[in-house]
Amino acid sequence: xxxxxAATGAISALxxxxxxxxxxxxxxxxxxxxxxxxxxxxxxxxxxxxAVRCGHCGQWLGALLAIExxxxxxxxxxxxxxxxxxxxxxxxxxxxxxxxxxxxxMAVRRxxxxxxxxxxxxxVALLAIAAVAGxxxxxxxxxxxxxxxxxxxxxxxxxxxxGQLGGGDVKLAGLIGLVLGWLGWGTLVLGAAAGFVxxxxxxxxxxxxxxxxxxxxxxxxxxxxxxALLAMLAGAS
Numbered sequence: 001x002x003x004x005x006a007a008t009g010a011i012s013a014l015x016x017x018x019x020x021x022x023x024x025x026x027x028x029x030x031x032x033x034x035x036x037x038x039x040x041x042x043x044x045x046x047x048x049x050x051a052v053r054c055g056h057c058g059q060w061l062g063a064l065l066a067i068e069x070x071x072x073x074x075x076x077x078x079x080x081x082x083x084x085x086x087x088x089x090x091x092x093x094x095x096x097x098x099x100x101x102x103x104x105x106m107a108v109r110r111x112x113x114x115x116x117x118x119x120x121x122x123x124v125a126l127l128a129i130a131a132v133a134g135x136x137x138x139x140x141x142x143x144x145x146x147x148x149x150x151x152x153x154x155x156x157x158x159x160x161x162x163g164q165l166g167g168g169d170v171k172l173a174g175l176i177g178l179v180l181g182w183l184g185w186g187t188l189v190l191g192a193a194a195g196f197v198x199x200x201x202x203x204x205x206x207x208x209x210x211x212x213x214x215x216x217x218x219x220x221x222x223x224x225x226x227x228a229l230l231a232m233l234a235g236a237s
Contacts, residue, residue, distance in 0.1 A: 005080070006077075006079045006080035007076070008079070009076055009078070009079035009092055010072040010073070010075055010076035010079075011072070012075065013068075013071040013072040013074070013075035013076075013092070013096050014068045014071070014072050017069075017071035017072065017099065018067075018068055020067055020071070020097070020099070020100040021062055021067045021068070022047065023100060023114070023115065024062055024100050024103050027104050027110075027112045027114060027115065028103070028104050028108050029108060029110075030108050030110065031108075031110050040059070042056050042057040042059065062103070066103070067099055067100065067103065070099045071095075071096040071099045074095040074096060074098070074099060074229065075092045075095055075096055077095075077229070077233060078091045078092050078095050078229075078233070079092060081232070081233050085130075085134070086129065086130035086134055087126070087130035087182055089126045089129075089130070090123050090126035090127045090130065090178075090179060090182075091179055093119070093122060093123060093126060094119065094123060094175060094178075094179055095229065097115060097119055098225040098228075098229070101115055101172065101221055101222075101225065102222040102225055105220075105221040105222055106219050106222055109217065109219050110168060111166075111168030111169065111171065111221045112168070113171070116168065116171045116172055117171065119175055120174070120175065120178075123175060123179065124144075124178065127139075127140055127143050127178065127179075127182060128140060130182075139182045139183075142182065142184070142185070143177075143179070143181040144181070145181060146177040146178060146180055146181015146182070146185070146188045147174045147175070147176075147177035147178035148177070149177060149181075150173045150174060150177030150180070150181075150188065150192060151170055151171070151174035151177060153173070153192070154169055154170045154173035155170050158170055164217065164220070165220060168221065169221060169224065172221055173192075173224065176191065176192075176224060176225070176228045179232065180192075180228055180231060180232065180235070183231075183232065183235040184235065186235075187231050187232070187235035188231075190231040190234065190235070191227050191228040191230070191231030191232070192227070193227070194227030194228070194230050194231055195220070195223045195224040195225075195227030195228065196223075196227070197227070198223040198227050202223065203218060206218070
């Protein structure tokens with residue numbers, strides 16, 4: 001039964017990935033720079049509507065189907081794990097959004113406010129609906145506390161890390177804390193710790209390969225998101 005839900009979720013995530021493809025193309029610029037408005041291949045204006053290719057030269061906006069297929073895979077994993085539970089909508093929403101955030105952060109070390117900030121009311125609303133539908137106000141309250149707690153922890157880490165963590169990481173931490181907090185404090189701690197572990201493993205691998213030095217700053221957002229995904233898949237339903 002959950003396989004049917006997972007397939008439905010994956011199919012639903014495909015158009016969401018297409019919509020996000022244009023956002024990734026526009027927002028993949030360094031912090032402080034204006035949005036990208038032209039095709040990198042032919043310099044024609046980027047389409048205003050959701051699109052996967054440049055309307056002038058046909059160049060793909062990003063890697064071929066990368067966003068769509070990754071978003072579909074993440075949504076399928078989450079829905080296969082949690083099935084028709086009402087809170088899965090919030091999980092899948094953040095999972096699909098996380099695909100876009102990962103691509104932007106890996107490209108330009110930036111987690112755009114235009115993607116993270118609107119996600120707060122969306123995730124809170126979806127969790128509130130789930131709490132009402134399931135009569136689970138305790139999980140909703142824990143989610144709110146979890147979001148605040150993880151954001152504060154990351155803010156402290158950012159202040160003492162000497163630039164290793166930025167404001168975008170702090171804002172993303174609050175979103176992650178909302179969904180992990182819903183599942184429980186143990187899941188919240190596991191997800192936060194997994195992000196640091198994955199980042200450390202990646203850092204050691206880059207050092208060993210000679211592709212980074214001890215002073216190299218890495219994009220931390222993707223590891224936060226993948227750590228959260230692993231914790232969600234391992235967490236209690």
